[in-house]
Amino acid sequence: MGAACAVLFSLTMAAQAEMACQRDAVDLRGEWGTARFTIEVADTPDARATGLMFREEMAKRAGMLFIYEHPQRVAFWMKNTLIPLDMIFVDETGVVRHIHENAVPGDLTAIPGGDGILVVLEVNAGIVHDYGITVGSQMRHEVFSGHSAIWPC
Template sequence: MKKLIALAAACAATLALAQDAPQMDLPRVKLSAGMHQIDAQVAATNEQRMIGLMFRKSMPQHEGMLFVFEYPSQQCFWMKNTLLPLSVAFVADDGRIVNIEDMKPQTEDSHCSREPVRYVLEMNKGWFAKKGIKAGAVLAGQPFAK
């Protein structure tokens, strides 16, 4: 019982610390959208996905965050505690962008995939539009390798 209580306290302390500062030490993957290169941090665990890009004050234009889920399902994102305006692409297993949504900082509005997806890519707001990337475009990179 004492071990269980200690484990719960450690988890709570980790989450409390995570809520005050951005996570910066995630693994990275190289993706491409046509000729455009993306250096994406990978959020693959529940905790990493929950924190996402919260509390970050800036992000380089060629960088983003790829959220990876265990299986395809409808994914919905919001921007609570997220300071950056972001665009989010909901991506199928084969790298096809299902839909793209723009998200306002520090809001709780839901932005959802139009069909079940395993991947969600967040970039600075307007990145996809500036590059002419729309729903139906295909991303390439290790997660989408056939």
């Protein structure tokens, strides 16, 4: 019996380690289910300004997470962006507050995300629809550790 308990404990610990927060990944969950995306982090003014400009493709379960120093009003545009994107705007607790689907490559129209946004996740257009991601969904990432995260690491 002791060996079986040790195996079960090891499997539980491995599962928890796999689900732990990682700098290069975000998890999303909601009534629709869960999803994990491998991300690049844009957490400096220069990195946020460049974003995904001039990229010709991005893997399906990949994205870019734009992290701000504090919650604020944000807006994006698609200047020099070559691939259509979905944008997921998230507050400091990790709750999705706004979603913009199918942003048009090269469009200079401002895409407002609202007030109180701490992070924005950009993924390939169609991902939000394919997974059923909705406003109110929750995000987990280490950036929310210093805040009152709704889904802590």
